[in-house]
Amino acid sequence: xxxxxxxxxLHGVMAEFRTPEELLEAIGAAKAAGFTKLDxxxxxxxxxxxxxxxxxxxxxxLLVLGASIVGAVGVFGFAYWASAIDYPLxxxxxxxxxxxxxxxxxxxxxxxxxxxxxxxxxxLLNGLPRPHHPVFxxxxxxxxxxxxxxxxxxxxxxxxxxxxxxxRFLESLAPVEVNEVEN
Amino acid sequence: MTPLRTSAAAxxxxxxxxxxxARSPLAHTQQHxxxxxxxxxxxxxxxxxxxxxxxxxxxxxxxxxxxxFQPGWEYKENAWGLxxxxxxxxxxxxxxxxxxxENNIPVVGKEQxxxxxxxxxxxxxxxxxxxxxxxxxxxxxxxxxxxCEMAPCEVVCPVAATVHGAEGLNEMAYNRCVGTRYxxxxxxxxxxxxxxxxxxxxxxxxPVLKMLANPDVTVRSRGVMxxxxxxxxxxxxxxxxxxxxxxAIRDGEIRTACQQTCPADAIVFGNINDxxxxxxxxxxxxxxxxxxxxxxxxxxxxxxxxxxxxxPDVEAG
Numbered sequence: 001x002x003x004x005x006x007x008x009x010l011h012g013v014m015a016e017f018r019t020p021e022e023l024l025e026a027i028g029a030a031k032a033a034g035f036t037k038l039d040x041x042x043x044x045x046x047x048x049x050x051x052x053x054x055x056x057x058x059x060x061x062l063l064v065l066g067a068s069i070v071g072a073v074g075v076f077g078f079a080y081w082a083s084a085i086d087y088p089l090x091x092x093x094x095x096x097x098x099x100x101x102x103x104x105x106x107x108x109x110x111x112x113x114x115x116x117x118x119x120x121x122x123x124l125l126n127g128l129p130r131p132h133h134p135v136f137x138x139x140x141x142x143x144x145x146x147x148x149x150x151x152x153x154x155x156x157x158x159x160x161x162x163x164x165x166x167x168r169f170l171e172s173l174a175p176v177e178v179n180e181v182e183n
Numbered sequence: 184m185t186p187l188r189t190s191a192a193a194x195x196x197x198x199x200x201x202x203x204x205a206r207s208p209l210a211h212t213q214q215h216x217x218x219x220x221x222x223x224x225x226x227x228x229x230x231x232x233x234x235x236x237x238x239x240x241x242x243x244x245x246x247x248x249x250x251x252f253q254p255g256w257e258y259k260e261n262a263w264g265l266x267x268x269x270x271x272x273x274x275x276x277x278x279x280x281x282x283x284x285e286n287n288i289p290v291v292g293k294e295q296x297x298x299x300x301x302x303x304x305x306x307x308x309x310x311x312x313x314x315x316x317x318x319x320x321x322x323x324x325x326x327x328x329x330x331c332e333m334a335p336c337e338v339v340c341p342v343a344a345t346v347h348g349a350e351g352l353n354e355m356a357y358n359r360c361v362g363t364r365y366x367x368x369x370x371x372x373x374x375x376x377x378x379x380x381x382x383x384x385x386x387x388x389x390p391v392l393k394m395l396a397n398p399d400v401t402v403r404s405r406g407v408m409x410x411x412x413x414x415x416x417x418x419x420x421x422x423x424x425x426x427x428x429x430x431a432i433r434d435g436e437i438r439t440a441c442q443q444t445c446p447a448d449a450i451v452f453g454n455i456n457d458x459x460x461x462x463x464x465x466x467x468x469x470x471x472x473x474x475x476x477x478x479x480x481x482x483x484x485x486x487x488x489x490x491x492x493x494x495p496d497v498e499a500g
Contacts, residue, residue, distance in 0.1 A: 091347070
């Protein structure tokens with residue numbers, strides 16, 4: 001590596017396992033050892049891995065709710081401003097704030113902003129778009145991650161991270177292979 | 184050349200009628216002449232009227248809270264209204280001609296009438312009553328825009344081309360109209376007229392025909408909805424005169440074209456906010472009723488029920 005750099009040299013240390021059961025055991029052991037910045041890679045979604053890594057708490061629903069409320073209030077407010085403040089007209093003797101007429105557009109505004117927030121928020125929270133990820137620097141990961149390999153990574157921003165000791169710890173869990181993941 | 188008629192046969196000559204075998208479609212603006220039990224035209228005999236003068240009113244206007252939307256608009260200064268006396272109208276159609284000339288309404292011709300595209304702003308509906316098919320009772324009803332305070336036409340316009348004015352008139356902004364015809368479809372009185380063809384284009388070609396149009400009234404183009412305006416040009420003319428003289432508009436100062444022409448004085452226009460106005464007096468008569476009142480459109484136009492008092496000797500024939 002050349003010049004000054006802010007990122008650490010390592011992304012983390014990766015261990016490969018043969019079965020999901022082994023991976024789950026490894027996650028349990030790593031958590032028991034006090035590691036907090038863990039990530040797992042499996043060829044298909046495994047609910048128990050999500051449970052073990054405690055990944056169910058997404059901020060996305062809150063983001064969508066907020067955007068929907070902003071959309072609904074914004075569209076209703078605009079309709080109210082346009083028909084009651086900016087250009088008041090007596091249409092069929094009805095009051096200026098004929099709110100039932102504004103509801104379809106308000107609903108559409110909520111759905112539109114919510115949908116937009118869901119799509120953009122998903123990308124934002126996942127750090128996408130991202131052309132490359134350090135885990136692809138491990139040759140066995142490239143070959144097996146989407147076939148038959150179950151990978152656990154202890155990331156380098158873990159407060160207890162120390163490459164040689166993490167490596168030793170992971171090797172004690174009987175993996176196929178342990179690799180340092182370069183950034 | 185027709186030969187001179189002698190006094191022996193001053194009015195008739197020998198006439199023969201024979202079938203030619205040719206067929207010709209008839210154009211007419213009204214296809215149904217029965218009331219089907221509905222109280223569009225209200226007729227009663229004098230004894231019936233004296234027994235129960237409120238009979239004509241029917242249920243009257245629905246209560247103010249009948250609508251989800253509370254009518255919050257008040258017309259403090261002038262509120263124009265029209266009263267039509269069905270007892271006076273005898274169906275001469277002079278009002279139709281007067282309105283047509285006053286308001287630059289195109290004459291559409293037989294073919295267009297056959298397609299229900301007639302354009303006159305006021306029409307005189309006829310209804311037949313009774314069991315004697317040879318000699319039924321005939322009722323006439325002049326019908327123009329009712330200028331409903333809760334106008335169903337206005338709420339369906341996607342471009343707000345028809346809205347209420349400050350004096351309660353149902354106004355058309357011709358330049359804003361995009362010709363969806365929703366308003367016409369939502370009008371329970373069928374008094375809105377759509378300009379399907381460019382009738383006034385011909386007038387532009389002929390300098391003499393240009394002078395045919397009333398200069399006080401907008402000449403409408405194709406693809407635009409139009410309807411009775413309560414002769415708004417006459418209202419505005421009276422308003423300008425009154426403002427210059429620093430006074431209010433007097434009762435009777437504004438006469439709509441139909442009112443001016445009516446030989447029976449069946450139509451009376453005026454300010455319904457002025458209790459002394461002729462139209463207000465007519466509106467407070469027990470004979471007054473609102474057309475299709477149950478729809479809660481609250482029309483500014485009211486009708487006076489027809490009260491008949493035929494001589495029994497004449498009735499017996």
